[in-house]
Amino acid sequence: MITIQQLQKSFGDHHVLRNIDLEIPTGQSIGIVGPNGSGKTTLIKTMLGLVKPDSGTITINNTVLNGNHIYRRDIGYMPQQARYPENMYATELFDFMENLRDQPGEFRNQLIEEFNLYSEVEKPLRVLSGGNRQKVGAVLAMMFNPSILFLDEPTAGLDPRSSYIFKERIRNEKRAGKTILITSHIMSELEQLVEHVVFILEGKIQYYGTIGDLLKDNRQDHLEGAIAQMMEGVEL
Amino acid sequence: MKSAIFLKTFRTRHLFLSQLLLILFVMFESLTAQTNTIRVKSEPGILNSSIENAIQRADSGDTVLLEPGVYAIHDLQISKSITLQGQEGSILDIEERGYGLILKGTNITLKNFEIRNSGSGFMEDFAAILIENSRDIHVEDLTLTNNFFGIFIAKSERILVSNNNIFSNAKRQTTSGNGIHLWYSKNVEAHNNTITGHRDGIYLEFVEESKMSGNNVFSNIRYGLHFMYSNSCSYIGNTFEDNTSGVAVMYTKNVEMLHNHFINNWGANRYGLLLKEINDSVVKYNLFESNSVGIYSEASNRVLIEQNEFRNNGTALRMMANGLDNRIEQNNFISNVFEVTTNSRQNPNHYEGNYWSQYEGYDLNGDGIGDVEYRPVRLFSLLAEKEPLSLIMLRSIMAGVLDTAERVFPVLTPKNLVDPKPLMQPNQ
Amino acid sequence: MIAVYYQIVRNEFQTLLRARWLIGYGLIFLLLTDTLFRFTGGGAEVLVSLSNVILLFIPLISMLYGILFIYQSRDYLELLLTQPVNRETLYWGLFTGISGPLTSAFLAGTTLPLIWHGNFSGEPAMQTVLVLGIGAILTFIFTGLGFVMGLAYYEEKIKGFGYSLMIWLFMAVIYDGLILLLIFLLGDYPIETGVVGLTMLNPIDLGRILILLEFDISALMGYTGAVFSQFLGSLKGMLTASFMLVLWLILPMWLGLRLFRKKDF
Numbered sequence: 001m002i003t004i005q006q007l008q009k010s011f012g013d014h015h016v017l018r019n020i021d022l023e024i025p026t027g028q029s030i031g032i033v034g035p036n037g038s039g040k041t042t043l044i045k046t047m048l049g050l051v052k053p054d055s056g057t058i059t060i061n062n063t064v065l066n067g068n069h070i071y072r073r074d075i076g077y078m079p080q081q082a083r084y085p086e087n088m089y090a091t092e093l094f095d096f097m098e099n100l101r102d103q104p105g106e107f108r109n110q111l112i113e114e115f116n117l118y119s120e121v122e123k124p125l126r127v128l129s130g131g132n133r134q135k136v137g138a139v140l141a142m143m144f145n146p147s148i149l150f151l152d153e154p155t156a157g158l159d160p161r162s163s164y165i166f167k168e169r170i171r172n173e174k175r176a177g178k179t180i181l182i183t184s185h186i187m188s189e190l191e192q193l194v195e196h197v198v199f200i201l202e203g204k205i206q207y208y209g210t211i212g213d214l215l216k217d218n219r220q221d222h223l224e225g226a227i228a229q230m231m232e233g234v235e236l
Numbered sequence: 237m238k239s240a241i242f243l244k245t246f247r248t249r250h251l252f253l254s255q256l257l258l259i260l261f262v263m264f265e266s267l268t269a270q271t272n273t274i275r276v277k278s279e280p281g282i283l284n285s286s287i288e289n290a291i292q293r294a295d296s297g298d299t300v301l302l303e304p305g306v307y308a309i310h311d312l313q314i315s316k317s318i319t320l321q322g323q324e325g326s327i328l329d330i331e332e333r334g335y336g337l338i339l340k341g342t343n344i345t346l347k348n349f350e351i352r353n354s355g356s357g358f359m360e361d362f363a364a365i366l367i368e369n370s371r372d373i374h375v376e377d378l379t380l381t382n383n384f385f386g387i388f389i390a391k392s393e394r395i396l397v398s399n400n401n402i403f404s405n406a407k408r409q410t411t412s413g414n415g416i417h418l419w420y421s422k423n424v425e426a427h428n429n430t431i432t433g434h435r436d437g438i439y440l441e442f443v444e445e446s447k448m449s450g451n452n453v454f455s456n457i458r459y460g461l462h463f464m465y466s467n468s469c470s471y472i473g474n475t476f477e478d479n480t481s482g483v484a485v486m487y488t489k490n491v492e493m494l495h496n497h498f499i500n501n502w503g504a505n506r507y508g509l510l511l512k513e514i515n516d517s518v519v520k521y522n523l524f525e526s527n528s529v530g531i532y533s534e535a536s537n538r539v540l541i542e543q544n545e546f547r548n549n550g551t552a553l554r555m556m557a558n559g560l561d562n563r564i565e566q567n568n569f570i571s572n573v574f575e576v577t578t579n580s581r582q583n584p585n586h587y588e589g590n591y592w593s594q595y596e597g598y599d600l601n602g603d604g605i606g607d608v609e610y611r612p613v614r615l616f617s618l619l620a621e622k623e624p625l626s627l628i629m630l631r632s633i634m635a636g637v638l639d640t641a642e643r644v645f646p647v648l649t650p651k652n653l654v655d656p657k658p659l660m661q662p663n664q
Numbered sequence: 665m666i667a668v669y670y671q672i673v674r675n676e677f678q679t680l681l682r683a684r685w686l687i688g689y690g691l692i693f694l695l696l697t698d699t700l701f702r703f704t705g706g707g708a709e710v711l712v713s714l715s716n717v718i719l720l721f722i723p724l725i726s727m728l729y730g731i732l733f734i735y736q737s738r739d740y741l742e743l744l745l746t747q748p749v750n751r752e753t754l755y756w757g758l759f760t761g762i763s764g765p766l767t768s769a770f771l772a773g774t775t776l777p778l779i780w781h782g783n784f785s786g787e788p789a790m791q792t793v794l795v796l797g798i799g800a801i802l803t804f805i806f807t808g809l810g811f812v813m814g815l816a817y818y819e820e821k822i823k824g825f826g827y828s829l830m831i832w833l834f835m836a837v838i839y840d841g842l843i844l845l846l847i848f849l850l851g852d853y854p855i856e857t858g859v860v861g862l863t864m865l866n867p868i869d870l871g872r873i874l875i876l877l878e879f880d881i882s883a884l885m886g887y888t889g890a891v892f893s894q895f896l897g898s899l900k901g902m903l904t905a906s907f908m909l910v911l912w913l914i915l916p917m918w919l920g921l922r923l924f925r926k927k928d929f
Contacts, residue, residue: 011928048746051928067925072748079746083739085679092678100671100747140743548708550880571709573880593709619844623851625859626844630880631712631872633720634840 001026002047002148002179007056009042009203016042018203020056026147029180031190031211033227034200040183041080043200044150048077060148073101076146080153082137086126090117090136093125097140105143112139114165130157138166148179155189167192187224197223199230206230255425255447271297278305284312287320287328294318302326302349310334315341322349330354336364336383345374354383356411363388363413367395375400385413386434389421397426404433406457414439415456418446418466426451436462437479440469449473459484460498471496476508482527484510491517498524507532508549514539523547529554530572533562542566543663551577551617560584568662569593569612573630576612576653577621583653587612591659599660610658613649615642668749669757676761686769689725693773701781707788708879710781711795714774715875718799719868723806724832726766730810731828733762735821742929755924759917763807767800774799794878798871801913805867806832808916815923835868864905867912874905 007020016039024030032040045051047058049065049072057064063071084093098105112121115135120128128136134157141149151170155163170193174180184190190197190211197214199207207214207230211223220226276290287307290300296317304325310333314320320337326348330336332355337346351364363385367373370392378400380386386402389395397416406412415431417439418424424446430453431437437453440446440463449472453460460476461483463469470492476483482501485491491514498508508527509519514536522544524530530549531541536559545568546552552572553564557580568591569575575592589605590612597608616635620627629635642649696717700710734741744754774796778784783792810828817824843862846855863869 045929050742050745052926067751069748069750072746075746077746079739079742081739084743085737085740087679087683096671096675097747100668100675100744100749102667548879571707571712593704619848623847625851625856626847628859628863628873628876629840629844629847630876631716631719632840632869633837634844636716637837 001059001061003057003059004047005057005059007043007046007058008054009039009046009051010054016203017046017053020203020205022198022205022208024179024181026179027177028196029174029178029194030182030196030198031194032181032183032198032200033185033187033190033223035231038200039203040200041152044077044152044181044183048072048075048150073103073144074146075148075150076141076144077150078137078141078152078154080156082133084125084133084136086124088125089123090121090125090128090139093136094121094139094143097143101144103144105139106145108139108143111143111169114169115139115162131159131162134158135162135166138169142169142173146178149173149181151180151182153184154182155184155186187222187227191223197227199227201231271299273299273301275301275303276307277303278307280306281308284309287312291316291318291320296343302328309336311338312336313338313340314344315339317341317343319345319347320349321345321347326350327352330362330364330383332356334360334362335366337366339365339367339370339373342371342373344370344372346376346378347374348377350379350381352381352383354385356384356413361385361388361413361417363417366390367392370395374398379403383413385417386415386431388413388417388419389424390419391421392424393422395421395424397424398428400429402429402431402434406433406435412457414462415453418443422446425449432456436460437476439463440466442466444468446470447472451475452477454478456480461485463488467491470494475499476501480506482507482510484512485514486510486512488513489515489517493517493519493522495521496523498522498530499526501527503528507554510534511536511539518542519544524549524552532556533559535559537561539563540565544568545662546570546572546575548572550574554578555585556580557582557584561586563588565589566659566663567591570662574614574617574620577617578613578650578653579621581648581650583650585653587653587655589657589659590655591662592655593662595658595660597658604660606658606660608658610655611643611646611649611653612655613653614639615649618648669753672744672749672754672757673761673764676758677765686765689766690769690773693770694776697774697777698781701777708791710783711788711791712875712879715795715798715871715879718795718802719872719875720836722770722799722802723836723868726763726803726806727810727813727828727832728825729766730762730807731814731824732810733758734811734814734818735824738818738929745929751925752921755921759808759811759920762811763804766807767803770799770803771796791878794874798874798909801909802867802871805912805916808913808920811920812916812923815920815927818927818929835866839866840869864908867909870905870909870912874902874909877902877905 002024004020004022007017009017034040042051046053060071061074094105094108112118117135120132155166158166170180182190182193196210198205214226218226218229220229274290274294276286279286287309291314294300294316299319299321302322304323306327306329308331309328310330314337328336328349328351330353332353334355336351336354354362354364356362364380364383365375365387367389368391371394373395375387375397376399380400380402382404387397402415404412412435414436415434415438416426420442422444424443426438426448428450431451432455434456435458437456437460438448443466446469451474453474454477456479459481460479464486466488468490473495475497477499479501483498501508507529508524509531511531511533512535516538519539519541520543524544525547526549528550530546530552532554534556539562541562541564543566547570549572551574552569553576555576555578557578562585564585564587566589570593575594592610592612595606595610597606597610599606615638697714700713704710704713778792813824813828843859847859863873
C-alpha cells in the first residue's frame, strides 16, 4: 500500500511535482505515463527517498517517509540506465548487495537462469552490453523478492527475446501479489502488464484509473491513442 | 733554571716545538731537582693558614700535597716554584671572599683539586685562579666550580691549562665572568677542558701564538669562544655547542680554526662562528650544524673557508660584501635552508668546488662536477631579510617559484656569486 | 549500521585495489622515496624533499580523485541509495572507502623505502611519522573537498572540475602569494599576529608550517619578531597548527555530509 498526499517538489524554478495525491493498493500493477519531463522519474525517486520532497507525505507499507531507510527493504528498483562500478563483476555486485542488506537473494540464481546471464556474471561489468547490464539491474531489483517493484523504462535496452522473458517474469510477480509500478513510453507494453495507469502532465496527475475506463472515456481502442488524445486535450 | 734560560734563548715561533721543549723542561726539572713533599691537612674555619704555612716552608721544586678536606682560602699568593697538588676531595673554598689562588712566579704547577665559590665582583674580576706576570705555569686536572672567572691569565707566558672542568651557573652577563680568560699573554695552551655556565667559555684579548684544542665548551651565556686582537693563534678540534651567541672572533689575523664543531646556536643574532675583521686566516675541516647562521663574515679578508661541513643551518654562510678575496672551496652544504646570503649585488669572494645539496644540475660527462654553474643565493633569502615575517612562507610553492625565476634571470641576487664547479656528491 | 558501513568500505577497497592507477599512485611514491634516498644521501633531506612533493601533489590528486569518484559513480551511488541503507552510513562508508585506499597507497609507497633505508628507527622516526601523518591528513581533507565539490556541482562537471582546480591553485600558490604581498605592503604595521592567523586558515600552509617547525626551526629562530618567534619557537605553535589541521580535517567531511543528506539524486 502506497499513499501519497499533497506531494510538492521543485528544482529551482522548475515545479516538477504539483500536489500529487495518489493511493496504490497492495497488489495493484500500475503504469505511470506522461511526456518526457512530466515528473514520472522524480515521483519514483521521491518514493525511493532519492529525492527529498518540499512538502507532502508519502506512506509506504505503513511507514511515513522521513529520512528513514528500512522501508526500502520492501522495494525493488530497476533504474532507467543501469551503470555499475566498472571493475566489479556482476557476481560480486550481487554478493555485495546481499551482504549490504544482510539478506540472501532468494531469486538470484533463478533470475540469472531466466535471463541467461550465466556467462556474463563472471565478467567485469564494464564489458557487458547495455542489454545485459539492464538484465543485471532486473536481477538486482527482484532477487530479494520485494513486495513492491519500481521499474523505470525496464525494457528499453532489451532485445525482443529478453523483453519477452522479462515481461513473463513481471506477470509472474503480479500473480504473486506484488505491487508494481512501471514507467514506459511503450504503451502496448503497458497494456500487456498493468491494469491501471496514472497519467502525469507537468507534475500533475491528469488521470488515474483502469486502462479499460480510460479507453472507454476517450473512445479509443488502444492506450497509445487515448494518451495521445489526452495530451492534446490538455495542451489545448 | 738552566733549562729555563735554554728555553728563552731558543724561543721559537713554532708552537709545537715550544710545547715539546716545555715538556722536556718539566721532565728535566723533576729528574734533577732534589724535591720534598709537604702534606697539608685542612683546618676548618681558619683562613689560608695551613696552606700558606706549607708554602712558606717549601723550597723551589717541592710539592705541597693537600689531604682531602675543605680548605677555606682567599687571595692566597703563590710565587715560589712549587707544585700544589690535591686528591679526590681536596677542596679550596673561597666562600665568596674574592680571588682564590693568585700566581705570580715561574714554574708553578696546580694539580688535581677543586676551587669553588669565588664570589662575583663589580669592580674586580675575581677568579678561582689568577695568573699574573708569570711564566711556565701548569694548571691541570682541576675542578673549578661556581666561580666568577675560572682561570684569569694576564701578562703571562708559556701557560698550560689542561683537563680542567670549569663549571658555573651564570645567569646574566653582568654578573658572570669567563671560563678561561687570557689577556696580554703569549704561548698559552688550553687543551681538553670542559667549560660551561660562564659568560664566555674561552676569552682572549691581545694574546699571541696560543693554541686551544680538544676543549668542550657548551651552554655559556655569551660566546663559547671569544677573541679579539689575538694574532697567530690556533683552535683545533674544539666543540662549541649551545652557547648563547656561538663563537665570535674579531680584529685578528693569522688564525687557524680546524676540526672544530659549532653546534646548536639558535636565535636572533646567533652564529656558529662570527668572523669580524679577520684577515689571512684558515677555517678548515669544521662542522657547523643546526645554527641559525653557520658562519657570519663581516669585513674579513683573505680567509680560506675550505672543506667544512654545513649541515641543517638556517643560513649556512652569511658573507657581508665588505670583505674581499675570501675563498669558499670544497665545503659541503647539506640541508641548509639558505646556503649563502649576502647584503650586496656584488661578490668580492670566490666560490668553487663546493657540494650544495640544493643544486639541481646534472653531470652528463660524469666527472663529478655539475655541468651547470650554481647560484647559492636564493631570492627568498633577500625577501626574508627585508621582511623577516615572510619567512613564514618558507618552503611554499610561491617561494619556490620566485627562487626559480630569480635563478634563471638574476635581477636582485648577485649575478657573479656563482660556484662554477658545483660537486655532484659531497666531499668525503 | 556498522555492518553496512563495513560492507561499503570493504567493497570500495576491493574495487579500488583492482584499479591499476591506485597501485601506480603507490608505486610513484615508492620510486620517488627510494630515489630521494639514493640521490640525497638520506636523513632529513629525504623527508624534506618528500614533504615538498606531498604538499604540492597530494591536495591536487586527492581533490580530483574525490570529485572524479562522485562523477563516475553517480549510478552506483543511486543504486546504493535505493537500498535499505541510511544516507549517513552510506556517506561515511563511501568517504572512508575512497580516502582510505588512497591514503594506504600513499603510506605503503612511502613507508616501504623508509623502512628499508632505516628511517623508522631512532631519531628520524618521529619526523617520518610527522611527514607521513601530514600526507595522510591532507589526503583526507582534499578527498573530502573533492566530495564537496562533486556533490555541490553534481550536474555540472565542467564547473565542478574547474572550481576544484581553482581551489587547489588558490590554496597551494595564490594564497601564499597574497600573504607575501600583504607582508610587503603592510610591513611597517604590526601584522605578525594577523599573518600567522591567516596561514592557519589554509590546510596546505598548516602542513607546511608543521614541517617548518620540525626541520627549519634554526632558520626561523634566526630572525627577530616577537609573536613570530614566540609562536613558532614554542610547543604552542606546533599544537595550534595541529589543532587547526584537525579542524580542517572535519570541515570538508562535515560539509560533504550536509550536502549528501539533503541532496536530490
